[in-house]
Amino acid sequence: MKDVIICRCEEVSLTDLEDAAKKYNCSARELKLRTRAGMGFCGGRTCRPAVDKVLTSITGEDPTNNIPLKVAPPVRPLSLSDLGGVNHD
Amino acid sequence: MTKRIIDHPVLGTIENERTVTFTFDGKTYEGYERDTIASALLANDVRTIRRHEATGNPRSIYCNIGHCFECRCTVNDVSNIRACLTLIEENMVVKSGDVQPDPLNPNNEGPLPRTYEEYAERKAGDTDENA
Ligand code: FES
Numbered sequence: 001m002k003d004v005i006i007c008r009c010e011e012v013s014l015t016d017l018e019d020a021a022k023k024y025n026c027s028a029r030e031l032k033l034r035t036r037a038g039m040g041f042c043g044g045r046t047c048r049p050a051v052d053k054v055l056t057s058i059t060g061e062d063p064t065n066n067i068p069l070k071v072a073p074p075v076r077p078l079s080l081s082d083l084g085g086v087n088h089d
Numbered sequence: 090m091t092k093r094i095i096d097h098p099v100l101g102t103i104e105n106e107r108t109v110t111f112t113f114d115g116k117t118y119e120g121y122e123r124d125t126i127a128s129a130l131l132a133n134d135v136r137t138i139r140r141h142e143a144t145g146n147p148r149s150i151y152c153n154i155g156h157c158f159e160c161r162c163t164v165n166d167v168s169n170i171r172a173c174l175t176l177i178e179e180n181m182v183v184k185s186g187d188v189q190p191d192p193l194n195p196n197n198e199g200p201l202p203r204t205y206e207e208y209a210e211r212k213a214g215d216t217d218e219n220a
Contacts, residue, residue, distance in 0.1 A: 008151060008159055011144055041169075046157045077158055079169065 006054065007047040009040020017051065021058040027067040028055050038069060041077060093132050111181040126172035126183055127153065127160055138162055138172050139186035162186060 004014045012035045020026070020034045028051065031037070037051050038044030044051075048071075052063035063069070095103045106121035113130060120129025127150045130138065137147040138160050151159035153173045160172040163184040172183070190199020202208035 008148075008157065011141060011146065041161070042156070042158045046152070077169070 006050045007035075007037035007040060007044075009042050009046070010036040010038075012037040012047075014054065017054045018058060021055050025059055027061065028052055028063060028069045029067045031055055032069055043075070043077060044069065044071075045076065092134070109177050109179050109181075111177050111179070111183060113183045114185055120177045124177050126162065126164070126170075126175050126177055126181075129177050130172070137185065140188055142186065142189040143191065145188040 006012055006014055006017055016035050017031065017037055021031055024030060024034065026034070031051065031054075032039060032044075038048055048069055052069065055061055056063060093103060094100075103121065106123075108119045109122050109124070109129075110117060110119050111126075111129070112118070113126075113135060118129060118133045118135070120132060124132070127138065130136075131150075136149050138149050139162055140147055148159050150173050151157045153160075155171050155174040158169070158171060161169045162172050163186070164170040164175060165182050188197065190201065191197045192199070192201075202211055
């Protein structure tokens with residue numbers, strides 16, 4: 001159970017997150033930067049709520065307080081050609 | 090094709106489907122028309138669509154609805170195509186993702202030259218071959 005992967009893109013396990021959260025008693029954003037959870041290919045869309053939950057359970061920090069995990073555009077992975085230039089179907 | 094649900098109470102039955110041939114990492118597979126790459130591969134018992142770029146751990150579909158990008162593969166030379174959303178087409182060439190070089194890992198620095206000498210040597214070698 002402890003080896004359960006929370007962030008699949010960057011392969012961060014529950015243990016990694018819990019250890020980092022305990023050791024640094026940090027904000028969600030700091031936890032992300034320390035472990036890379038939520039910084040992978042999918043843009044954190046898959047694991048963000050789980051990362052927030054892990055943090056809340058350890059530090060008691062409400063995900064909306066303090067420094068949250070931010071959501072930045074584009075909201076999903078896009079290829080540069082989707083943004084213009086090359087046409088393909 | 091034995092693991093397919095061929096008779097489903099809601100989705101109906103699968104019969105007389107047209108087969109579509111495609112390749113995955115150089116091997117030829119058959120799927121049914123309207124299969125996604127992921128479902129066609131699963132039906133052929135292929136469960137690893139790619140490997141994690143850093144650790145090499147095997148990956149397959151996770152969400153199967155296009156959200157997580159775990160199933161990305163290279164299709165007809167276009168990279169990062171989601172296998173769970175893309176329908177197979179005749180003679181489609183699908184390739185899995187592989188471990189990427191890591192400049193910070195001495196065991197996996199990849200094929201890039203590390204010094205200018207190495208680069209010059211290879212460059213000289215290249216032109217010889219092409220000449
Ligand atoms: S399995 Fe999640 S995007 Fe295809």
